[in-house]
Amino acid sequence: MKNLISTNLKNLRKRYDYTQEQLAEKLNVSRQVIAKCEKGESLPDIQLCSQLAELFDVALDDLVNYSSKEVGVDVPPRGKHMFGIVTVSERGQIVIPKKAREVFNIQSGSQLIIVGDDERGLGIVPQHYMKKFFQQAFLAEEDDER
Numbered sequence: 001m002k003n004l005i006s007t008n009l010k011n012l013r014k015r016y017d018y019t020q021e022q023l024a025e026k027l028n029v030s031r032q033v034i035a036k037c038e039k040g041e042s043l044p045d046i047q048l049c050s051q052l053a054e055l056f057d058v059a060l061d062d063l064v065n066y067s068s069k070e071v072g073v074d075v076p077p078r079g080k081h082m083f084g085i086v087t088v089s090e091r092g093q094i095v096i097p098k099k100a101r102e103v104f105n106i107q108s109g110s111q112l113i114i115v116g117d118d119e120r121g122l123g124i125v126p127q128h129y130m131k132k133f134f135q136q137a138f139l140a141e142e143d144d145e146r
Contacts (some may be wrong), residue, residue: 006040009064011074012056013038026050053078091115096124 013023013034020038024031027048036042044052053060060076066075073082083100096106104126106112111127 003040004067005043006038007066007068008037008058008066008075009034009044009052015074016056026055033080058110072129100146 001126013020018026020034021031027034027050031046032043033048049060049063053063056063056075056084057078058066059078062075062078066076071082071084076082081100081103083097086097087096088094100106106126113125113127113130115123115125117123
């Protein structure tokens, strides 16, 4: 765990182009606290972790547990996910990673909508999200007509 926090902290600090000193000032701690956390010599307390997650706009769990080596990209912004790479079979099938199924409550028998954009690629959306979206859009249109 120490290694993930230290790696994520260092990567996020660099992504935001902060020096250790600048980050320390924002968090009201010494530069040494940041340096020790990045080296894995100490762990930030829960309050500091919470402040870091807020500052960098990432989920606290991702700050602490996210492994960029495992997934292939750095910690994503809060509410954004990178679940890894899947391989398309000869029949065009993919296996949705377990974590994605858990986050979006996708179970056997769930219906998914595949959407596409020539420039942005494909997206997979659970059918119940799209149904809710369209219901809200129609309600908003009805309100505008009144």
